[in-house]
Amino acid sequence: MKENIGIGLAGFGTVGAGVFDVLQHQRDLLAERSGFQFEVRSIVVRDLKKVRDVAAPSELFTTSWRNLLKDPEIKIVVELLGGTTDAFEFIKAAIESGRIVVTGNKALLAEHGEEIFALAKKHDVPIFYEAAVAGGIPIIQSVRDAFVGNRIESIHGILNGTSNYILSHMQEAGPDYRAALAEATELGYAEADPTLDLNGGDVAHKAIILAALAYGFWVKPEAVRVHGIQEVTATDVFFARDFGYVIKLLATIRAAADHSIEVTVAPTLVSKNSVLASVNGAFNAIAVKGDLVGEALFYGKGAGRKPTASSVVGDLVEAAFALESPARHVGFSSHSLYGASKAPQDVHACYYLRVAVDDQPGVLAKIATIFGEAGIGIASVIQPKAKDKNKTDLVFMTHEAAYGKMSNALEKIKNLSCVKSTPVLFNVESV
């Protein structure tokens, strides 16, 4: 006899409809493998008239999550509304009503995780959120549970499928950024508004969640330096290749020697021989370094209907088990083993800097002087052959320096009369 579990689904977009579809099509498999049968009793949508690519009985749809919470047979709610306002109200009300919550809302957790988990603890209601980071890859459970005995030294992640799809496309086929974005949108990887995919915001949300799991506290969004892929040009992809690197939008999460926590999201040059360099298309990858496990690498689809639904459905089964016997934790355990987060200005990195300049004697010396005065060491410099005989790019690779020092130097370089456009600065990481 399989147990019937009533669930309420808030959101019927790419992922929500995918979850509904999986619950119908994999019904028997899920019942056999988990012992549960899930019954979707209510679906919250914004627009009842919208044409949908997954069919569901019309009587299930409602525009108000309050209606969903009125049904006592709904024991688990799945929040896939997105956004941080309505979804926040819904999750708080669901917890207060004793419902177990499954969510994929990374923005909400990154911005309000502390409050949400405090409320969850107060009401002893677990929250499951495997779909919030890296789509189908089980990275939440791995960092939180499987690696609980480790001191996590660092996490490096390619965490946004859309931007990785675009960067890979630029790497392989040239600079047609728009076409690549259109394809990523068509394939269901991009957000409804892809701004956060491109400007690094989506990666920052995911990085904050991973940092919380690894280090036991919620890094404030303003403590994360975030740069997106908008500044990456075909020229940079080409020069990086010349140096033996590939450009990736990388989240770098690390415990510094003084136990402060650094979280950076930036276009980053990784060696073409590193595993992360070969992560292409909409794939995500996360490299976790722990003192016991050593290096562990996770790779898989970080976006799209089925991979993300896979994580939500996995969470649903965990949630159903938690109805029967209390969950081990509410989904996040805070602790104070680590200090505060490090201010972005104090985070050290090596850099790639491209400066478009007048091709005249003394220009290189002026820039080198600024670096010298700032105490930033140059590891290598190239002046690629230029098309224009009066202008050229200078490309520097630097030794490690604090970002604050680097941005001050950059400001001075920008103000030199020989510099023709805003210099481009990316990180360089050995992973």
Ligand code: HSE
């Ligand atoms: N839009 C995200 C991406 C998927 O492109 O990776 C959901 O987090």
